[in-house]
Amino acid sequence: MTSPASAGGCPVHPAVPLSGPRFHTDPRGLYNEMRRDHGSVVPVELPGQVPAWLVVGYRELHQVTSSPELFPRDVSLWNQWPNIPPDWPLLPMVGQPMPSIYFTAGAEHRRHVSMVEPALESMDPFELRRVCEGLADRLIDSYCGRGAADLIAEYAEPLPVLVMAWLLGLPNEEGPHLAWTMKTLADGGADAQQGHMQFGAVMQRLVAMKKAMPGDDLTSRMLAFPGSFTDEEYVNDLMAITAAGHLTTADWIGNSLRLMLTDDGFAAALGGGRRSVGQAMNEALWEDTPTQILAGRWAARDTRLGDKAIRAGDMLLLGLGAANGDPHVRQHVSDNAVHAGNSAHFSFSHGEYRCPLPAQHIAEIIARTAIEVLLDRLPDVDLAVPAQNLVRRPSPFLRGMTSLPVVFTPVRAVGGFQ
Structure with missing residues (x-):
């Protein structure tokens, strides 16, 4: 990878380490400093001195995600493979060449999409809402009598896992272990590789079970698709669906609730105002x-890209949060105008490799139902600590509350739901 200079003859700045507390305490300020020093495409350094580019500009991110032939999601192209140890903690997040909807490109990617998207789309949204309501009631029942709770550990994190277990046809007892494996993966710590192996083992058991006894569930619909897929491909696709659907939905619930509990502008939502729930989300x-x-x-x-020379095989990290706050696209628009009915954010990515639309709809049903049921059951819920004491998960990749x-x-x- 080249060592770029900022535009206009400014001094060269060193690569930004993709770690540290400011990714959780002040990401907006940190991204603005990156733009000031490097422009819209930032040289960054991952653990182990692994180089990459972080795209923080809205226009540049749109260019990358709209150009699947120039910037494919094909990890086999990576020019750093000779320098990556087999126990590198971010390997599960970055991925390895494997046959799945997430780690393939071009025609092979579309082959997986043709099997996964119809299965997701076939899920009945009314039945999904009913199940979400019942599971949410069951979780709230476990703490509603004591007058206090941790809405992350006791609600936002377990609810999407329970819903995903139902969608996939997994036994309920697999849910807690599944939640641990995916959270361990996302945090990218020392246990990430172990979590990834255990995650795969859960999905291998699921595929074997549904081949022997199909049901009315997402896994069985995928297995029934008239195409030639191996067990490995089914397992990989199920892992991709589940990982993408769990922690991101949990954080969407948690971050929306945090906003509603700390921002006076959403006080009406705590009285059951449905419109405010959608606005907060x-x-x-x-x-x-x-x-x-x-x-x-x-x-x-x-x-x-931007003013940077990108070499064949360089990895580009998509700075979705940074691009959403890019001042170049927001300087003439107030925050209220940005939020009001505007879905031009990058939170589900964009282009050919975006989060499939049916998966977006499933996540929205889970998150919205979770928030609405909570506010119906506990209308006077309030923070138990000062807002400034709330702590974020220690990950630059995912932003959620601990x-x-x-x-x-x-x-x-x-x-609740049985």
Whole structure:
């Protein structure tokens, strides 16, 4: 990778380490400093001194995601493979060459999409909403009588896993272990590789179970698709669907609730105002998107992006959160105008490799139902700690709360989904 200089003859700035507390405490300020020093395409350094480019400009990110032939999601192109140890902690996040909807490009990617998207689209949204409501009630029943809870550990994180387990046809007892594996993967720590292996083992058992006994679930619909897919491909695609759907949806719930509990502009939502729930969810995607950085794209040939020379095989990280806050596209528009019914954010990525539309709809149903049921059951919920004491997960890739302690008037249990 080249060592670029800023435009206009400014001094060369060193690559930005993709780590540190400011990614969780002040990402907007950090991204603005990156733009000042490097422009819209920033040289960054991943753990182990692994170089990459972080695209923080809205226009440049649109260019990358709209150019699948120039910037494919084909990890096999990466020019750093000789320098990547087999135990590199970010390997599960970046990926390895494998047959799946997430780590293939071109015709092979479209082959996987042709099997996965119809299966996702076939899910009944009304049945999904019903199941979400019942599972949300069941979780709230477990703490509603004590007048206090941690809405991350006891609600936002387990609910999407329980819903995904139902969608996939997984036994309920697999849910907690599944949640651990995916959170461990996303945090990119020492246990990431172990989490990835255990995640794969859960999905291998699921595929074997549904081949022997199909049901009315997403996995069975994928297996019934009239195409030639191997067990490995089914497992990889199920892992991609589940990983993309769990923690990002959990963080969407948590970040929206944090906004509603700390911003006076959303006080009406705590009284059951449905319109405010949708506004808070959309604002969270613009200002506090769960996926801040997405890996990745790889340059198919030498090219230029912004004012930077990109070499064939360079990895580009998609700065979704940074692009959502790019002042070049927001300088003439107020925040209210940006949020009000505007879905031109990059929170689901963009282009051929974006989050499939049916998956976006499923995530929205889960998140919105979670928030609405909570506010219906606990209408006077309030933060138990000062807002400045809330702590973010230590990851530059995903932005979510480690906890969201609240208090409320105790209420009786109602009995939830069985």
